Amino acid sequence: MTTVIIGAGAAGMAAAVAAARQGKQVLVLEQGRQPLRKLAASGNGRGNLLNAGPPRYHGGEAFAREVLARQPYETLRAFWQSVGVPLAEEAEGRVYPASRLASVAAEGLAQAAKRLGVRVQTDTAAIAVQPCAQALEVHALRAIRQPDTVLKSGRRKPGPVVRQEPCLYAAGQVIVATGGPAWPALGADGGGYALLSRLGHRIIPPRPALCALITDPGPLKGLEGLRVRAALSLLDAAGETLCQSEGEALFAADGVSGIAAMQLAREVRAGCTLRLDLRRAVMGTPGDAADWLAKREGETLGARLTGAAAPALAHALLDAAGLRATDAPAPKALETLGRAIECFEVAVNGTRGMEAAQVTAGGADTREFNPADLQSRLVKGVHAAGEVLDVDGDCGGYNLMFAVASGLAAGQAK
Numbered sequence: 001m002t003t004v005i006i007g008a009g010a011a012g013m014a015a016a017v018a019a020a021r022q023g024k025q026v027l028v029l030e031q032g033r034q035p036l037r038k039l040a041a042s043g044n045g046r047g048n049l050l051n052a053g054p055p056r057y058h059g060g061e062a063f064a065r066e067v068l069a070r071q072p073y074e075t076l077r078a079f080w081q082s083v084g085v086p087l088a089e090e091a092e093g094r095v096y097p098a099s100r101l102a103s104v105a106a107e108g109l110a111q112a113a114k115r116l117g118v119r120v121q122t123d124t125a126a127i128a129v130q131p132c133a134q135a136l137e138v139h140a141l142r143a144i145r146q147p148d149t150v151l152k153s154g155r156r157k158p159g160p161v162v163r164q165e166p167c168l169y170a171a172g173q174v175i176v177a178t179g180g181p182a183w184p185a186l187g188a189d190g191g192g193y194a195l196l197s198r199l200g201h202r203i204i205p206p207r208p209a210l211c212a213l214i215t216d217p218g219p220l221k222g223l224e225g226l227r228v229r230a231a232l233s234l235l236d237a238a239g240e241t242l243c244q245s246e247g248e249a250l251f252a253a254d255g256v257s258g259i260a261a262m263q264l265a266r267e268v269r270a271g272c273t274l275r276l277d278l279r280r281a282v283m284g285t286p287g288d289a290a291d292w293l294a295k296r297e298g299e300t301l302g303a304r305l306t307g308a309a310a311p312a313l314a315h316a317l318l319d320a321a322g323l324r325a326t327d328a329p330a331p332k333a334l335e336t337l338g339r340a341i342e343c344f345e346v347a348v349n350g351t352r353g354m355e356a357a358q359v360t361a362g363g364a365d366t367r368e369f370n371p372a373d374l375q376s377r378l379v380k381g382v383h384a385a386g387e388v389l390d391v392d393g394d395c396g397g398y399n400l401m402f403a404v405a406s407g408l409a410a411g412q413a414k
Contacts, residue, residue: 001172002027003411004138006126006192008035010400011386011407012177013109017083018411019173020116027169028118029140031125032187033158038179039400040106041186042358047102048397049085049404050076053093056398058266059204059390060366064402067371071405079408080105083112094397124167129174129195129382136381138169172381175374175410179387180206180360192388193363200378202365204390208357209266210399212257215274216347219320222312223251227258228281234264234348237271249276255352259395265351266361266392272348278317278341282309290338293329301327301337320344359399363390373413374406383410 003019005012008030020026028035042048052073057064077095080087085108086098097105113120123143130137146159178192193203231246247260256274264274279285282305283292296304302325305314318325321340327333354360364384368377376382385406393399 001025001135002170003173003175004029004136004169004171005175005177005411006129006138006195007177007179007386007388008032008120008122009177009179009386009403010036010039010109011179011388011403011410012175013113014079014404014407015175015177015383015385015411016113016118016120017079017109017116018408019175020113020118020411022412024173026113026116026118027171028113028120029124029126029138029169030120030122031189031191033122035110035120035122036106037186038183038188039109040103042102042400043096043397045102046100047097047105048094048395048400049080049087049097049105050095050401051093051397052089052095053396056394056396057402058209058392059361059363061391063366063369063371063389064391064393067374067402067405067409070372071408073401075408076401076404079404080108084108092396123161125191126178126195128198129176129379131199131379131381132170135170135172136174138171138174140167140169141165142167173383173413174381175383175385175407176388177385177407177410180363181354182208182211182357182360182387184355190360190388192384196364196376196382196384196388199376199382201368201376204362204365206354206360206362207266208351208354209359209361209392210262210395211265211357212252212255212352213261213265213268213274214255214349214351216349217254219316219344219346220251220253220256221316221319223316224253226251226310226312228276228278228313230260230281231277232260232264233275233277234267235273235275236269239273242267242269242272256346262358263394265357268348268351274346274348276344276346278313278344282313282317282341288338289341290335293334293338294331298329301325301329301333304329317341317344358395359392360387361390361392363388366390372409374410375413383413385410 181190250258
């Protein structure tokens, strides 16, 4: 009986390779025109495939850890090498293709599936999975297009869809690996939620993760394009800390991005405040900022920041403290400015949304799946893998790592 995989992303194609290596007949249904588009664009085009460090996940964190205990780092590293992708480790345990090209990893995975006889049918969207007496039925719509147009550049422009053709597939195993709705420009829409919901699965409402924050633009005036090292905290309306991160923050006219800020997006809610500890960016040390200022030379507050903070940042810090660059460095002024360096705060109005998010938080409730083989506890023969589940990881290769690990576990299921 055929294994039907819905979604030709990293999780789906890893599942396809794993299933085909066990001798299964494998059909992958992909609603887009091309498999593995998100993988080919991941990591700013460099393809951060794995992380050698401890797991860092949210949502179904315990579930993710158990999946990765069964499909550990060494196994995943060996998998990538088995599909012809040499690897190289960089700082913080981040593992990339040796070429530092995500497209090369996507090509290696696609070619491995092709060599194993995996059929990938594009332009085909699954609309329902139904249990039957002897099998599972997958109902789908296949887009029938007019011929492609060849442009002067040699590139092909897809022909328009002229009709949708109903398709029906019988399967002994179905693996839902459609991903979430993040990054829709690459074809994501979260369609797998509807498939699993119709089978009785609970869906944790999806929200953007790894996404820039939209903030009050006032405190950020003049900071556009400035990158700083900072410790960030996201506070709720009552001032309680929701989550924290540390690393690079990038200021824009209306918000803050960079890895450290993006990792807070999954917890954003109404009334949040972003607090940035800028001591390392200004002082180069996590010491007391007021003491540091007191030991600096200069007859004005502005002079005491000169050489340490970029002019725009110095201006923003003085504004946050309600001070002027020409003010004398009196003890109270030094204390107030020091507090602004340690706790630079800006109101958070939201995130840039799914259109700008790299990953989705939320998804199918992991309690309803077996972490050993990703099989549904509600419907025998139905599995789920990757971002369609309520698992999201920090930046650093964790999301692709879980996608491949869960895909392998589902594909290897007996």
